[in-house]
Amino acid sequence: MSPMAIVGAAESERIGKVPELSALQLHIDAALRAIEDSGIPPELIDGIATAGHPPIDVAHYLGIRPNYVDGTRVGGCSFLAHVRHACAAIQAGHCTAVLVTHGQSGRSRIGMTYPDPGAESMHGQFEAPFGTTGPVSMLPLNVLRYMKDVGLTHEQLAGVVVAQRQWAQRNPRAFKRELLTVDDVLNSPYITYPLHAPECCLVTDAGGAVIVMEAGAATALGVRKPLVHIRGSGEASETPMITTMEDLTSSQAFRTSGQLAFQSAGITPEDVDHLMIYDAFAHLPILGLEDLGFVGGGEAGAFIAEGRTAPGGQLPMNTNGGGLAYTHTGMYGMFAILESVRQIRNEAAAQVEDVRVSVAHGIGGMFNHAATLVLSSEAA
Amino acid sequence: MTTAGPRVAPIATPDTAPFWEATSRGELALPRCRSCLTYIFYPRSHCPSCFSRELDWTVLSGMASLHSFVIAHLPAPGFDPPYVIAIVELAEGPRMMTNIVGVEPSPESLELDMALQVVFELQGDVMVPRFRPVDEGK
Incomplete structure (x- = not known):
């Protein structure tokens, strides 16, 4: 297998509140900046992958004619899955350079064209009649069961926010930069009990894009930035509905995706210098740390509360501030990849020292799917 | 609201x-x-x-236990917050989403694993299953 790499990566110039751009324009702004970041000629890009907008819409608007198209839409982790699929497609000789894009106008709602699944869908029949309002009312449904069966306090859950605000404070692009204490979080209004407002993700506008190529081909071409090697990947599905998860306290999709990623990279959690776990809500990094094997069952709450993932901790996690404090458009996964890329390239706002191996892990939907990437400054 | x-x-x-x-x-x-x-x-x-x-x-049987829940504080069409969205475990095994009714939508009134029984409420022209705590007296 020839090694694959991320050879270009960028966010839209502006993130947060960007009402002057449509969702499609956010895809394109990020794509153009990723192409510029890579230094490769745009005509070399013969593959496109995206979720939300149809990939052909993005390709045509941009001005490329792809012969590899991936419209896999499995929620916010779609882009991590796209990178995994792109590696396989390039390996198989189907294409040379795959552009993965994301753009969402989550806050300003400009040009958002996502379809409602409808009252005849299983969601429409067995979830929507109960007053669900998207992820905010469904994704936290497993928190109380986790608290009772595995053991987690409200204070420990608030600690996830406290840790990530410490990273966000160091990042000028983060949407919420003020430090919070556990009491600040617990005294905030509930959005969805047991989660307070700072324990729920932001709703922002932003775009992001990465370009995947075979590492040797990229080097021969002379890309501008150091390669970010894709050392391993995984993905897995469990269920379309959180009610039918086998176990609300541990995600089968997280476990399988993580195992596949670590196995394919030939690493263990001990080898990881930097970690991104998609944090649409504060409990996701807790399940993620346990299901990926970084800590044992029931240990993640204390691990985070003790500052182990905060600046200066042994396992720097969600170092951009995360979906809770940096940005969260709706499908956040692209921004987890981009922070891993920046940390490996040594160009992050809150840079961690000597990041050789970074893991980015994403959730799709309500624990429906997961995808995981192992990225590295080194090819092997 | x-x-x-x-x-x-x-x-x-x-x-x-x-x-x-x-x-x-x-x-x-x-x-x-x-x-x-x-x-x-x-x-x-x-x-x-x-x-x-x-x-x-x-x-x-229509009997279930409260497996997990949230209390929604944001409004949804036809729902007055706060209201309870729950996952209940049916006595026969499967879990399903529902609302808990007939009880204050507060953490103090709701205990995981408490016994529930089904009730049906008209929604549009469809009867939708909801659950309420089992009457202790019966």
Whole structure:
């Protein structure tokens, strides 16, 4: 297998509140900046992958004619899955350079064209009649069961926010930069009990894009930035509905995706210098740390509360501030990849020292799917 | 504070129609696999455990326990916050989403694993299953 790499990566110039751009324009702004970041000629890009907008819409608007198209839409982790699929497609000789894009106008709602699944869908029949309002009312449904069966306090859950605000404070692009204490979080209004407002993700506008190529081909071409090697990947599905998860306290999709990623990279959690776990809500990094094997069952709450993932901790996690404090458009996964890329390239706002191996892990939907990437400054 | 519009009502499909026909009679029913005896939620036209197509629609007890819940503080069409969205574990095994009614929507009134029983409420022209705490006196 020839090694694959991320050879270009960028966010839209502006993130947060960007009402002057449509969702499609956010895809394109990020794509153009990723192409510029890579230094490769745009005509070399013969593959496109995206979720939300149809990939052909993005390709045509941009001005490329792809012969590899991936419209896999499995929620916010779609882009991590796209990178995994792109590696396989390039390996198989189907294409040379795959552009993965994301753009969402989550806050300003400009040009958002996502379809409602409808009252005849299983969601429409067995979830929507109960007053669900998207992820905010469904994704936290497993928190109380986790608290009772595995053991987690409200204070420990608030600690996830406290840790990530410490990273966000160091990042000028983060949407919420003020430090919070556990009491600040617990005294905030509930959005969805047991989660307070700072324990729920932001709703922002932003775009992001990465370009995947075979590492040797990229080097021969002379890309501008150091390669970010894709050392391993995984993905897995469990269920379309959180009610039918086998176990609300541990995600089968997280476990399988993580195992596949670590196995394919030939690493263990001990080898990881930097970690991104998609944090649409504060409990996701807790399940993620346990299901990926970084800590044992029931240990993640204390691990985070003790500052182990905060600046200066042994396992720097969600170092951009995360979906809770940096940005969260709706499908956040692209921004987890981009922070891993920046940390490996040594160009992050809150840079961690000597990041050789970074893991980015994403959730799709309500624990429906997961995808995981192992990225590295080194090819092997 | 309720957002505009009525509560959204489900629209049955061929595989789920017996579920909604049962609720209109005041019964909770699910398909059960004739081979491996698995109760199937959400209703499907085959058994996802053993792939048999031989299913029997079975009326359930209507008893359940509170597996997990949230209290929604944001409004939804036809719902006045705070209201409870829950995952209940049916006595027969499967888990389903519902609302908990007949009790204050507060953490103090709701205890995980508490006993619940089904009630049906008209939503659009469909009877939707909700759950309330079991009457201690009965």
